[in-house]
Amino acid sequence: MTLDSRFAPGDVEPRLYTGWESAGSFACDPDSNAPPFTIMIPPPNVTGSLHMGHALTFTLQDTLVRWRRMQGRDALWQPGTDHAGIATQMVVERLLAAEGKDRREMGREAFLERVWQWKAESGGTITTQLRRLGASLDWPRERFTMDDGLSAAVKETFVTLYNQGLIYRDRRLVNWDPKLQTAISDLEVENREIKGSLWYLRYPIEGEPGQFIIVATTRPETMLGDTAVAVHPDHPVYGALIGKRAILPLVGRSIPIVADTYADPEKGTGAVKITPAHDFNDFEVGRRHDLPMPSVLDRQANITLEEIEDVLATGPDTAFVRSLAGQSRFAARSAIVAELERLELLEKIEPHVNQVPHGDRGGVPVEPFLTTQWYCNAGVLAKPAIEAVETGRTVFVPKQWENTFFAWMRDIQPWCISRQLWWGHRIPAWYGPDGSVFVAKDAADAAVQARAAYGRDEELVQDEDVLDTWFSSALWPFSTLGWPEQTKEVERYYPGDVLVTGFDIIFFWVARMMMMGLHMMGDVPFRTVYIHGLVRDEKGQKMSKSRGNVIDPLELIDSFGADALRFTICSLTGPGRDVKLGASRVQDYRGFVTKLWNAARFCEMNGMQPDPAFDPAGAKLPLSRWLLDTANTAVADATAALEVYRFDEYAAAGYRFVWNNFCDWFLELAKPLLAEGADPADAAEIRAVGAHVLGLILRLLHPSIPFVTEELWDRFGYGEPCSLIGAAWPDAVPVTDAAEARSELDWVIRLIGEVRSVRAEMNVPPSKPSPVLLRDARADVLGRVDRWIEAIRRLARASDVQVLTGDVPKGSAQAVLDETTIVLPLEGLIDIAVERTRLAKDRDKLVVDAKKMRQKLDNPEFVSRAKEEVVAENRERLASFEAEIARLQAALDRLE
């Protein structure tokens, strides 16, 4: 063997990953008797490449999967990608544009062929990158949201929900993205604060020359489509105008002045213009008052006059209005404001900050647009999902996210599921010549339905639109398992155990999977939803291309190794916190990987080799038993942390055990026992225990740092190559007299610590060893001194350790350890004044503590009301403080 002096992740990672993958180590086994453990990957967009958010979520998932797999669960981590309708279509359209082509010229079929071709060439980027991270996904089961099986699931669901009346067509306002020219759902709209203006417009009162009603608006360009003015019924001034009519400027339409509580008397003038076709609130007002709803913007949000032609035809002077036709909404706004000002119909302009809805993909302001779209009745589907979370059938971790989930679900709006795109699941609906709709899984089914309806064959045309990408994502937890076929996998792996994802897609995805899972499968899709934070840069800023602070996880992997990145992520992932991450943090945690590597090298150099015959329960040496006992604690801590998704505590438990217990003390204290001339039986036991615990460490840490642990496992021969991934998660081992071993090692560690501390404070150079004398030592301490003499010499720079029988030599430094006073005769090396100050400082600190303690115990309220054990504990502590003060004082007195 002989390990290299440095761990070389770049060489090791690809080799081990290939080894695992080709051995089928990531595969679940539907025929096994082991209890299943299922995690569904949040399918990344097929257009995606690995970013830090992926690195975070997939590291956590892989850690959980590897851990459960080692615990003997039949783990399924289901991979796949999402067809990402808009994103993918945009990518391919951009490619086409570079070739001077346009999808509309190509036609639907040719375009889709091109997208599939793109997918075949470039769609695998992210899955390749996930391998670099070490993600142990069950690759042969990889799915794509538009593959045949998943498409069948989509059709099945659509048809079922349609037949149940839960999917329907409706003509109402939708959020329209004029750039992408498609409807989008409420969730795809983000409000941005825009500094704009509030324009006050004068609308003349019909039949009362010189009288006006003044309306305030943020969108003057839509006034062409106004069909009323609304005022609050109790409005002090305008209330009197209710029932009268106003003349819409420029257009000349006569519009009613209606009473509606929507008009807020506190806002603007208390009168608002009503444009039912271009504002969600106005649409409702329009419905209440039965107003006409002419659209004056087209699909590209340019002015169109088609629907107000009837009014314009009779109008007096419409040249200006006609000049607006085809202009953009922004140009029209300026023109209309200028014209109104010219006509002295502009009262005033106030600066105004308003929330302008933008499409999250297209990035331009969306327009409310009156069209017919397909909707899903989310209100009905939400109820069982809400109940499932209320009753704990699905639990969110951290729990506070349940509130977010409830808030959205209890006020859920109809979900617009149709999109005017080409790339996606085409809506399985066909129209007859008279517009009748036939919803079916395929054209043949639709034809059968049509024949029954018409009594003859009629030509049917399929709906041009596709479904919202999230519709297929909502089915992911069961569609990937083969549903609607009743497969073994559906039977065995649904519902999943845990969904791991970010809070940003609770509404988009988690809520919808809950709704669809409960409705179509009759059960929740997962028992637990673990919500993690966002990855931010080192300063806590969100990573974005525009800020230029994006960190590429692949570069971090290249520089520091996948293990370092993964361990950093685990360490920084506390509950409900964002993860602030920069290269320097990863570099820091690489130190841990290196430390582990070097500890293993030391083990190797000292002949620690795995021995399957070794039984740790038979270990005799206190050092062995202490290490095994401490390892038990580490395993218990790590396991408990993973059970509750405390990745930070899991990482910390491993870090502490490896660095602070195994390296700092076990290996150091083992050195004398392994040295030449030491007892061969003792040395043999230490080697065996060391090898045993190193193997335990590798198993304990494998879920978060799989590569370095597997490499060491293989090199030491703990098992066959690439077998650590399948090794058993460590259990506690019985340790004889653990408490006694703990007490002894605790004493040795504190003794060495005290001596080191005194020497450092007294500036004694390490090159000058000193005798260590023990005064007032108990009998059992003498045995310890005997057993640990070599270690103390080595680690405390002691020339010798002896019991002090006579007086304390002149010029000694002293320290107190339990009932023992440690004496370091350092005449000439230390300054007595400094030593006096040091001892006095230690004493005074204890005096302050003891005083606080005494005050507490002197308080009758405390003694009578506090828990008995707390009182007892305080009494003991006070006693030990007082004893130590006395010893420090005695030490001080001896200095005189």
Add this chain to the structure above:
RNA sequence: GGGCGGUUAGCUCAGCGGUAGAGCGUCUCGUUUACACCGAGAGGGCCGGCGGUUCGAAUCCGUCACCGCCCA
């Protein structure tokens, strides 16, 4: 406007009724059977402000301030 989260050592964060902690950084010292991506030691905190509950509050309650998200 409503809701959620945060405010603890220079930085990043644990702790969430009973002696204020870790990692990193800082300072001092140091190459000794692995590791300078190392070892030893030290310093560093009115636990955001103000009230309250309690024998006891970083921890529970109220309130305010600031920061960050989400929804209107």
